[in-house]
Amino acid sequence: xxxxxxxxxxxxxxxxxxxxxxxxxxxxxxxxxxxxxxxxxxxxxxxxxxxxxxxxxxxxxxxxxxxxxxxxxxxxxxxxxxxxxxxxxxxxxxxxxxxxxxxxxxxxxxxxxxxxxxxxxxxxxxxxxxxxxxxxxxxxxxxxxxxxxxxxxxxxxxxxxxxxxxxxxxxxxxxxxxxxxxxxxxxxxxxxxxxxxxxxxxxxxxxxxxxxxxxxxxxxxxxxxxxxxxxxxxxxxxxxxxxxxxxxxxxxxxxxxxxxxxxxxxxxxxxxxxxxxxxxxxxxxxxxxxxxxxxxxxxxxxxxxxxxxxxxxxxxxxxxxxxxxxxxxxxxxxxxxxxxxxxxxxxxxxxxxxxxxxxxxxxxxxxxxxxxxxxxxxxxxxxxxxxxxxxxxxxxxxxxxxxxxxxxxxxxxxxxxxxxxxxxxxxxxxxxxxxx
Amino acid sequence: xxxxxxxxxxxxxxxxxxxxxxxxxxxxxxxxxxxxxxxxxxxxxxxxxxxxxxxxxxxxxxxxxxxxxxxxxxxxxxxxxxxxxxxxxxxxxxxxxxxxxxxxxxxxxxxxxxxxxxxxxxxxxxxxxxxxxxxxxxxxxxxxxxxxxxxxxxxxxxxxxxxxxxxxxxxxxxxxxxxxxxxxxxxxxxxxxxxxxxxxxxxxxxxxxxxxxxxxxxxxxxxxxxxxxxxxxxxxxxxxxxxxxxxxxxxxxxxxxxxxxxxxxxxxxxxxxxxxxxxxxxxxxxxxxxxxxxxxxxxxxxxxxxxxxxxxxxxxxxxxxxxxxxxxxxxxxxxxxxxxxxxxxxxxxxxxxxxxxxxxxxxxxxxxxxxxxxxxxxxxxxxxxxxxxxxxxxxxxxxxxxxxxxxxxxxxxxxxxxxxxxxxxxxxxxxxxxxxxxxxxxxxxxxxxxxxxxxxx
Numbered sequence: 001x002x003x004x005x006x007x008x009x010x011x012x013x014x015x016x017x018x019x020x021x022x023x024x025x026x027x028x029x030x031x032x033x034x035x036x037x038x039x040x041x042x043x044x045x046x047x048x049x050x051x052x053x054x055x056x057x058x059x060x061x062x063x064x065x066x067x068x069x070x071x072x073x074x075x076x077x078x079x080x081x082x083x084x085x086x087x088x089x090x091x092x093x094x095x096x097x098x099x100x101x102x103x104x105x106x107x108x109x110x111x112x113x114x115x116x117x118x119x120x121x122x123x124x125x126x127x128x129x130x131x132x133x134x135x136x137x138x139x140x141x142x143x144x145x146x147x148x149x150x151x152x153x154x155x156x157x158x159x160x161x162x163x164x165x166x167x168x169x170x171x172x173x174x175x176x177x178x179x180x181x182x183x184x185x186x187x188x189x190x191x192x193x194x195x196x197x198x199x200x201x202x203x204x205x206x207x208x209x210x211x212x213x214x215x216x217x218x219x220x221x222x223x224x225x226x227x228x229x230x231x232x233x234x235x236x237x238x239x240x241x242x243x244x245x246x247x248x249x250x251x252x253x254x255x256x257x258x259x260x261x262x263x264x265x266x267x268x269x270x271x272x273x274x275x276x277x278x279x280x281x282x283x284x285x286x287x288x289x290x291x292x293x294x295x296x297x298x299x300x301x302x303x304x305x306x307x308x309x310x311x312x313x314x315x316x317x318x319x320x321x322x323x324x325x326x327x328x329x330x331x332x333x334x335x336x337x338x339x340x341x342x343x344x345x346x347x348x349x350x351x352x353x354x355x356x357x358x359x360x361x362x363x364x365x366x367x368x369x370x371x372x373x374x375x376x377x378x379x380x381x382x383x384x385x386x387x388x389x390x391x392x393x394x395x396x397x398x399x400x401x402x403x404x405x406x407x408x409x410x411x412x413x414x415x416x417x418x419x420x421x422x423x424x425x426x427x428x429x430x431x432x433x434x435x436x
Numbered sequence: 437x438x439x440x441x442x443x444x445x446x447x448x449x450x451x452x453x454x455x456x457x458x459x460x461x462x463x464x465x466x467x468x469x470x471x472x473x474x475x476x477x478x479x480x481x482x483x484x485x486x487x488x489x490x491x492x493x494x495x496x497x498x499x500x501x502x503x504x505x506x507x508x509x510x511x512x513x514x515x516x517x518x519x520x521x522x523x524x525x526x527x528x529x530x531x532x533x534x535x536x537x538x539x540x541x542x543x544x545x546x547x548x549x550x551x552x553x554x555x556x557x558x559x560x561x562x563x564x565x566x567x568x569x570x571x572x573x574x575x576x577x578x579x580x581x582x583x584x585x586x587x588x589x590x591x592x593x594x595x596x597x598x599x600x601x602x603x604x605x606x607x608x609x610x611x612x613x614x615x616x617x618x619x620x621x622x623x624x625x626x627x628x629x630x631x632x633x634x635x636x637x638x639x640x641x642x643x644x645x646x647x648x649x650x651x652x653x654x655x656x657x658x659x660x661x662x663x664x665x666x667x668x669x670x671x672x673x674x675x676x677x678x679x680x681x682x683x684x685x686x687x688x689x690x691x692x693x694x695x696x697x698x699x700x701x702x703x704x705x706x707x708x709x710x711x712x713x714x715x716x717x718x719x720x721x722x723x724x725x726x727x728x729x730x731x732x733x734x735x736x737x738x739x740x741x742x743x744x745x746x747x748x749x750x751x752x753x754x755x756x757x758x759x760x761x762x763x764x765x766x767x768x769x770x771x772x773x774x775x776x777x778x779x780x781x782x783x784x785x786x787x788x789x790x791x792x793x794x795x796x797x798x799x800x801x802x803x804x805x806x807x808x809x810x811x812x813x814x815x816x817x818x819x820x821x822x823x824x825x826x827x828x829x830x831x832x833x834x835x836x837x838x839x840x841x842x843x844x845x846x847x848x849x850x851x852x853x854x855x856x857x858x859x860x861x862x863x864x865x866x867x868x869x870x871x872x873x874x875x876x877x878x879x880x881x882x883x884x885x886x887x888x889x890x891x892x893x
Binding site: 024026029030031032033034035036037038039040041042043055056057058059060061062063065066069070073074076077080081082109110113116117131133135167168169170172173174211237241242243245321322326328360362363364365366367368370371373375376377379393394396397398432434 | 462464466468469471472473474475476477478479480481482492493494495496497498499500501503507510511514515517518520521522523524551552555572573609611616617618657658687688689690691695768769771805806807808809810811812813814815816817835836837839840841865868869870872889890891
């Protein structure tokens with residue numbers, strides 16, 4: 001670390017990001033232990049400005065060779081980098097908290113196996129015929145950023161993630177429910193398990209609708225595709241590059257007035273929460289969509305600089321399917337939330353004469369999603385008169401969020417996590433469904 | 437490094453252990469529009485240990501070599517706790533003890549070129565693309581990955597080996613009358629760098645397609661007979677069948693194990709599907725996998741009948757089947773999982789012309805645009821297509837996604853042409869966390885499906 005701190009004679013500016021990550025994951029498949037996986041890694045990223053040009057490099061490990069390569073590589077990168085007038089973070093923040101590590105340590109293998117056993121037993125008593133898959137993992141992350149501009153930010157985070165599910169009969173895709181929190185789970189989510197098992201009962205029969213436009217009830221889990229498309233649209237990167245479908249749309253109506261989306265970076269228990277981004281810019285809650293109106297774009301340092309905007313604390317090393325030190329920073333949602341409405345899932349189902357409940361979508365990234373298009377296989381259930389008829393097979397839905405999400409029949413009253421953030425059930429009418 | 441790891445498995449506290457240590461060099465150059473977004477040569481190192489103890493397994497990654505013994509002890513302890521929970525013991529298939537050193541032989545080594553030379557090459561393609569009509573943005577990416585790996589296990593195996601590959605991918609955006617369309621281009625070098633140079637004509641050909649896409653109509657949803665070109669058929673067989681030939685996907689799924697027994701009729705007798713890491717110059721070529729096993733050619737489907745499966749030592753024991761050598765990890769922080777090496781459909785006996793002549797009303801779909809598998813359900817995108825009328829190629833269509841169910845879809849392959857082609861670029865995402873593997877190849881000739889479910893408005 002010392003060698004990286006003293007680089008003033010080599011660079012005009014430097015930004016050093018270091019993440020220490022510890023993980024433990026227990027994976028149960030078909031009721032039995034399949035994998036125990038642990039991870040103890042140190043990952044770092046160094047960005048520098050030399051002769052007015054930007055360079056960067058990343059690594060895993062902290063050996064002398066690794067550090068030397070990190071610095072030399074960043075210098076070489078700057079030799080070929082773009083000219084820049086970026087100013088690295090001047091912020092300071094100390095979010096180190098011994099309780100965070102304590103929470104991680106306290107949840108030892110003993111406690112995790114005990115919880116898994118309790119959940120397995122509860123489900124077995126209700127339905128021992130399903131093929132139960134279950135994951136529980138804990139993740140500790142210590143993030144430090146320091147810059148030559150006296151930027152000095154530190155944060156410790158711990159997350160516990162738990163999901164359970166079962167493949168549909170015949171072996172198809174898995175229906176699941178997932179949970180995130182900052183402390184080890186201590187109570188079985190009995191209501192959610194009961195709801196899941198009741199829904200699962202409808203998987204044994206196949207019921208495929210006729211090809212038509214109809215009501216589609218999107219589950220919270222399926223709506224990650226909505227966040228990914230919307231993120232591409234509001235990103236300072238696509239706005240600057242002229243490929244966003246949301247250019248010049250601030251304060252314009254882009255969705256139904258029932259749609260409200262906020263980025264909530266510090267939401268309790270959210271797996272993606274952060275106090276500052278990967279460039280050392282403090283995060284803050286942002287209104288993205290208010291009653292269907294587009295309210296804000298998101299920027300990292302680079303695109304804020306290019307567009308004369310302020311960075312919004314959304315500069316993260318995240319990709320479509322995950323995150324990693326090796327990924328360059330770009331504007332990303334920290335923790336998007338599609339805000340809840342006033343309808344229960346039951347109310348929403350009851351308002352459907354005929355339609356489908358989409359539990360998950362397959363293949364969204366094959367579509368032109370940056371433009372809002374989706375053309376995906378729908379996994380879920382056929383619905384008639386508010387009742388689930390059976391599982392879908394060979395059903396596709398297609399459209400564009402900026403057209404189809406103008407007509408929303410109802411928004412669920414509770415939010416649940418998905419791969420990108422949190423969403424409620426969302427009932428959209430008149431969506432193109434390809435079935436029989 | 438070897439000295440520091442010496443004796444790591446000299447303990448009686450485990451039934452089996454192995455360790456893989458990697459020193460990885462990666463070059464990345466990303467250009468967006470007129471700007472270089474990322475250019476770097478990076479180096480990283482780390483290791484991964486697997487411990488089997490009392491029928492239970494624990495695995496762990498570490499970035500500091502000094503942590504290897506501590507990591508081993510943690511894994512031994514936790515696997516002991518796991519074994520109390522374990523119902524059915526995890527076993528490993530007996531395997532040969534191997535001591536070997538094998539490194540990539542290459543004539544035109546990408547590592548011999550400077551960062552500046554690689555940057556100049558990518559910039560040349562980028563500038564050419566930006567000059568073309570309607571092109572509003574570009575994203576070009578060069579990636580070169582060299583991984584030097586050291587594998588040891590408690591049985592005495594000790595193997596040094598490496599992986600080398602590089603590629604250039606581009607995503608080109610064109611805009612006309614408010615419509616934005618994109619087209620991908622990819623050049624692969626596994627491992628010869630010369631494959632990446634002098635590709636201007638190929639690039640311009642792809643941009644010509646992109647310009648036509650701006651005026652194309654979206655495909656109409658429905659069920660049609662389709663012909664898919666080799667680039668797309670290769671993605672199709674990877675997504676629709678390949679993943680279900682990976683034994684870790686089906687090991688703990690009783691319904692799949694029942695459905696996917698050897699001898700099951702999967703398709704017509706014209707269909708033969710192979711996985712082969714022995715094909716030099718392809719993305720999925722290797723001698724040893726990351727479990728210390730020799731990579732072997734596996735006939736997954738032979739004359740329409742399920743005939744083979746891709747295995748780890750663990751799944752080979754569970755299924756009582758032969759080892760195949762398909763356990764692979766994409767980087768030092770990952771545990772190996774079962775991956776396809778080079779999966780391909782063998783040549784058929786029809787010609788492309790005969791495939792077209794067999795269709796009155798249908799579509800000809802071209803080039804993969806990504807895909808996803810979930811159980812026996814799959815979806816994949818085609819970059820573009822053409823309507824077929826009375827055996828003739830008609831107007832271009834876009835916004836094409838196909839979905840289906842494995843078993844019925846394979847039965848629908850009714851004709852296979854004789855023009856087998858391997859995609860230049862490897863790529864596959866699998867696992868949690870996702871491991872994106874550039875060393876997984878695909879190939880196919882033109883094929884015809886009697887009916888396919890095509891999404892659209």
